[in-house]
Amino acid sequence: MDHPVFSALIPVVLLIVTGFVAGKRRWIRAEAVRDLSNLVFLVLIQALLFRTMSTVHIERLDFKPVALYFAVAGALFGGLVLLRGTTSRAAVEALAAIFSNTVMIGVPLVSLAYGEAGLVLLFTLISLHALILLTLATVVLELLTAREAAQRADSDVPHLWATVGLAVRNAIIHPVPLPIIAGLLFAQTGLTLPAVVDRPLQLLGAAFGPVALVLVGVTLAQSAIGRHLRGALAISGVKMLLHPLLMAGAGLLFGLRGLPLSVMVLAAALPIGANVFLFSQRYQVAQGLITASVAASTLLGLGSLSVVMWLLAAFVPQH
Numbered sequence: 001m002d003h004p005v006f007s008a009l010i011p012v013v014l015l016i017v018t019g020f021v022a023g024k025r026r027w028i029r030a031e032a033v034r035d036l037s038n039l040v041f042l043v044l045i046q047a048l049l050f051r052t053m054s055t056v057h058i059e060r061l062d063f064k065p066v067a068l069y070f071a072v073a074g075a076l077f078g079g080l081v082l083l084r085g086t087t088s089r090a091a092v093e094a095l096a097a098i099f100s101n102t103v104m105i106g107v108p109l110v111s112l113a114y115g116e117a118g119l120v121l122l123f124t125l126i127s128l129h130a131l132i133l134l135t136l137a138t139v140v141l142e143l144l145t146a147r148e149a150a151q152r153a154d155s156d157v158p159h160l161w162a163t164v165g166l167a168v169r170n171a172i173i174h175p176v177p178l179p180i181i182a183g184l185l186f187a188q189t190g191l192t193l194p195a196v197v198d199r200p201l202q203l204l205g206a207a208f209g210p211v212a213l214v215l216v217g218v219t220l221a222q223s224a225i226g227r228h229l230r231g232a233l234a235i236s237g238v239k240m241l242l243h244p245l246l247m248a249g250a251g252l253l254f255g256l257r258g259l260p261l262s263v264m265v266l267a268a269a270l271p272i273g274a275n276v277f278l279f280s281q282r283y284q285v286a287q288g289l290i291t292a293s294v295a296a297s298t299l300l301g302l303g304s305l306s307v308v309m310w311l312l313a314a315f316v317p318q319h
Helices: 004-024 030-053 063-084 088-096 102-152 160-172 177-188 195-221 225-253 258-269 274-283 287-315
Strands: none
Touching: 004 102, 004 195, 004 287, 030 102, 030 177, 030 195, 030 274, 063 088, 063 102, 063 225, 063 258, 088 102, 088 225, 088 274, 088 287, 102 177, 102 195, 102 258, 102 274, 102 287, 195 274, 195 287, 225 258, 225 287, 258 287, 274 287
């Protein structure tokens, strides 16, 4: 249990199991899931994102490893959406294949494996992780949702630029990008949040991860997971095998070595973050599949992350 992988993943597994038991015993009923999802998506995650971004000073960040990470993730996301047929479901599935649980699993894992130097690199990634990937996913989902709504209504498809304009507007006035942008703008003023404001935001943000994972477990208890198992394993395989392989290849190709390469590859190999589950809930697409994928990737991570860390230790010198 002292192994870094187990120390990071067991708490996540236990939170999902707690939600599963609560759902099976109907302590949390199906009617309450939507309200809990709104609590997490409209309150807790906004506090976490705003507070995280409110201390980010762009000029102090080392962008080379992070930029390469996002380039790989963006390319994989785009390729998967095109491969799966450019639908909102394809976009949510593609987001699951690139969005890592960098906070609840990544932070303790990197801290135990690589210490403070590794955490500096990971925190640089975390500071922009939601901003880049969730904003990208939001814009794509809004575009695809608008197109699908027009097709369902059997109406004329709106002009391309009108659709893009509406999608960009909806992507900005949105529960995820809005607090990120607001926090980032606040950080550039040089001000700091007063304690009377910062403390409630910290408490709300700290509740996001546990509540979201319990909610995953509750939804898992109320879903027919068996029919989603094959799809969940496929998405988990792309997330925790293909994503880190692409990151390693791109890193070596573009001169990334040592600790930066190890941290970025490990970040790519992490299980799926609960944010993806919330996106599937909000857009009401692939909810059972994404729920199963979050759970499956977390359980599979006990083995896959151990292998990835062994390979990194064996083949990537840290100095």
